[in-house]
Amino acid sequence: MGTALMTWPRNDRVTEPESPRNDMSVMSTAMVTASYGPGGTQDAHVRRLRDLLRSAILRDGFPAGQLPGEPELMTSYGVTRAVVREALALLRREGLIDRRQGVGTHVVVHAVLARLAEAHGAADPRVDSVFNRRLRPRVLDRSTIPLPAIAAERLGAPPGVPCLRLEYVALLDEEPTALATNYVLFPEAERLLALPFDTDWYALLRDAGIGLGESEFVVGCAPADATNAPLLDVAEGAPLITIEQVIRDATGRAFDLAHIHTRGDRFLFVSRAVREHASGI
Amino acid sequence: MGTALMTWPRNDRVTEPESPRNDMSVMSTAMVTASYGPGGTQDAHVRRLRDLLRSAILRDGFPAGQLPGEPELMTSYGVTRAVVREALALLRREGLIDRRQGVGTHVVVHAVLARLAEAHGAADPRVDSVFNRRLRPRVLDRSTIPLPAIAAERLGAPPGVPCLRLEYVALLDEEPTALATNYVLFPEAERLLALPFDTDWYALLRDAGIGLGESEFVVGCAPADATNAPLLDVAEGAPLITIEQVIRDATGRAFDLAHIHTRGDRFLFVSRAVREHASGI
Numbered sequence: 001m002g003t004a005l006m007t008w009p010r011n012d013r014v015t016e017p018e019s020p021r022n023d024m025s026v027m028s029t030a031m032v033t034a035s036y037g038p039g040g041t042q043d044a045h046v047r048r049l050r051d052l053l054r055s056a057i058l059r060d061g062f063p064a065g066q067l068p069g070e071p072e073l074m075t076s077y078g079v080t081r082a083v084v085r086e087a088l089a090l091l092r093r094e095g096l097i098d099r100r101q102g103v104g105t106h107v108v109v110h111a112v113l114a115r116l117a118e119a120h121g122a123a124d125p126r127v128d129s130v131f132n133r134r135l136r137p138r139v140l141d142r143s144t145i146p147l148p149a150i151a152a153e154r155l156g157a158p159p160g161v162p163c164l165r166l167e168y169v170a171l172l173d174e175e176p177t178a179l180a181t182n183y184v185l186f187p188e189a190e191r192l193l194a195l196p197f198d199t200d201w202y203a204l205l206r207d208a209g210i211g212l213g214e215s216e217f218v219v220g221c222a223p224a225d226a227t228n229a230p231l232l233d234v235a236e237g238a239p240l241i242t243i244e245q246v247i248r249d250a251t252g253r254a255f256d257l258a259h260i261h262t263r264g265d266r267f268l269f270v271s272r273a274v275r276e277h278a279s280g281i
Numbered sequence: 282m283g284t285a286l287m288t289w290p291r292n293d294r295v296t297e298p299e300s301p302r303n304d305m306s307v308m309s310t311a312m313v314t315a316s317y318g319p320g321g322t323q324d325a326h327v328r329r330l331r332d333l334l335r336s337a338i339l340r341d342g343f344p345a346g347q348l349p350g351e352p353e354l355m356t357s358y359g360v361t362r363a364v365v366r367e368a369l370a371l372l373r374r375e376g377l378i379d380r381r382q383g384v385g386t387h388v389v390v391h392a393v394l395a396r397l398a399e400a401h402g403a404a405d406p407r408v409d410s411v412f413n414r415r416l417r418p419r420v421l422d423r424s425t426i427p428l429p430a431i432a433a434e435r436l437g438a439p440p441g442v443p444c445l446r447l448e449y450v451a452l453l454d455e456e457p458t459a460l461a462t463n464y465v466l467f468p469e470a471e472r473l474l475a476l477p478f479d480t481d482w483y484a485l486l487r488d489a490g491i492g493l494g495e496s497e498f499v500v501g502c503a504p505a506d507a508t509n510a511p512l513l514d515v516a517e518g519a520p521l522i523t524i525e526q527v528i529r530d531a532t533g534r535a536f537d538l539a540h541i542h543t544r545g546d547r548f549l550f551v552s553r554a555v556r557e558h559a560s561g562i
Contacts, residue, residue, distance in 0.1 A: 040421060040422050040448075043507065043508045044421065044422065044448075044508070046508050047462075047508035047509055048429075048446075048448075048462055048540075050508065051462060051540035052429055052430075052431040052432060052540070053431070054503070054523075055431060055435070055499075055525050055540065056431045056434075058499075058501065059499070061431070061434070076429070076430050076440075077429055077430070078427075090506055090508070093506070094503060094504065111501075113499065116500075116552060116554070117554050120552070120554035121554075121556070122554030122555060122556045123554075123556075140321060140325065141321050141325065146359075148329075148333055148357070148358055149357050149358075150333040150334070150336060150337045150342070151333060153337075153342065154336070159357075165329075167321075167325075167329075181328075181329055181332060211556075212556050213555070213556055214553065214554065214555045214556065215553070215554050215556075216551065216552070216553050217550075217551070217552040217553075218336075218339075218340070218394065218549050218550070218551055219397075219500065219522070219549060219550040219551075219552060220339065220392075220522065220545045220546075220548075220549045220550075221502040221520040221521065221522050221545035222335070222375060222520055222545060223375065223504075223518070223519075223520050225371055225374070226324065227324045227325070227327050227328035227331065227371070228328055237504070237518050238504075239502040239503055239504050239520035239521070240502065240520070241500070241501065241502050241522070242335075242545075244336050259329075259332035259333070259336065264501045264502035264503060264523075267501075268499050268500060268501045269498075269499070269500040269501075270497065270498070270499055270500075271397060271401070271497070271498040271500065271552070272495065272496070272497050272498075273397070273398050273401035273402075273403035273404075273495065273496050274403060274494070274495045275402070275403045275404075275492075275493050275494055275495065275496075
């Protein structure tokens with residue numbers, strides 16, 4: 001089969017072409033309105049087109065942020081106008097695009113792709129990295145408090161010992177992108193208290209001469225609610241990436257626990273993993 | 282200061298103790314209802330308590346899934362009853378806990394912690410890993426279709442060449458945890474079509490003798506909507522982790538693109554990063 005272009009469904013499991021070759025750009029109505037077969041319901045076609053478009057939107061994949069028009073999307077993906085419209089409606093509801101009569105459909109978000117290793121603070125930031133002093137913190141709290149019980153368990157420290165609670169909204173180009181609450185043990189806390197905090201967390205640690213040996217993330221997601229939506233400038237219910245981070249020093253001693261909420265439309269994390277001993281083949 | 286237990290706010294930036302030592306378990310009402318100072322508004326206290334409790338809930342940190350009662354939480358975290366109740370109300374709204382009069386508050390989710398390297402398919406699964414043939418797929422689509430344009434760009438292949446679209450819901454203990462749409466190029470697709478798909482994706486690749494050289498994730502989040510909520514058995518609006526994955530073979534050639542939506546209350550990803558050249562100190 002090689003890389004030959006596919007001009008027609010390959011077997012009887014296929015009922016609807018989705019990405020015809022260029023010379024099929026004028027599809028017959030009969031093809032486009034074919035009944036949905038094993039390829040799925042209309043919902044399935046909407047979902048797949050939405051996923052493909054979302055990926056391109058967040059990766060800045062459309063020139064000048066302008067999406068193709070409905071006819072082009074219908075042709076390129078071999079779907080009906082109803083499928084195209086519903087996929088675009090979902091993306092608009094997510095706040096990723098805007099549609100205007102006569103102007104078309106354009107991207108209204110600008111997401112940053114952050115290397116996971118940089119987000120961990122484990123790799124030196126590249127020149128253009130968001131972690132290269134491009135963030136600015138709006139500090140919400142900088143208090144010394146007794147270490148809360150659950151934080152104590154995560155840090156392996158006794159509850160009630162003093163810790164620095166440093167809480168801030170990370171702004172990128174003056175727009176909120178993440179909200180972080182850090183619980184930092186002493187003596188590291190003492191060094192942080194002695195310094196101004198005016199850029200990103202890892203720059204602060206470096207400036208304070210605090211070595212980062214290892215970082216652990218537990219990554220999940222949660223909806224924004226009344227307690228964080230206004231701080232992140234999102235609607236309640238907007239999906240946020242949640243990161244619980246534990247930072248250890250070079251000896252393995254945990255000294256910082258952070259609960260971080262990140263806007264899903266502002267930050268994407270890129271993670272690469274290489275298999276050392278490739279299996280198969 | 283060392284590890285001495287902290288018995289009182291350390292400086293004037295602190296107005297409310299959050300985690301008193303054990304012998305302060307009977308706090309005076311005056312302390313608990315102290316006005317909110319630099320530590321933040323009531324919302325801030327709700328948010329921090331919610332974050333701490335959520336972390337423990339998802340990590341299976343409460344014995345028998347039973348949360349402490351309101352008085353204990355008030356004492357342990359030095360917050361008012363209103364703060365405790367609001368934090369628990371938010372966690373209930375997220376679907377993480379249930380509260381019953383006379384029975385108390387208990388955890389109603391069971392999240393799996395998955396090592397990111399295993400989720401990538403780059404590390405051999407540990408015996409107890411969810412990626413050790415513990416998942417079962419409900420296949421939604423297994424069709425050969427022309428490669429869609431945006432997928433072609435991500436894979437570096439010409440649009441319109443044949444690809445296998447393999448779409449499934451990954452079930453763990455018969456419960457939906459993730460929804461994945463894979464676009465697999467030939468010749469790998471041919472091998473996958475020849476096999477039954479009855480466990481996890483990486484087991485399928487191994488069974489097919491397909492080597493994984495490298496995996497890339499772009500991790501974000503999105504709300505569930507009508508096209509995927511029923512498949513994942515969540516409400517519309519529920520937050521989902523989105524993963525766009527590109528898998529390359531040992532030569533660096535990309536042959537698989539996947540759009541994955543994962544339930545945030547079922548799957549958490551654990552990522553560790555070690556700093557090779559510790560800075561500072």
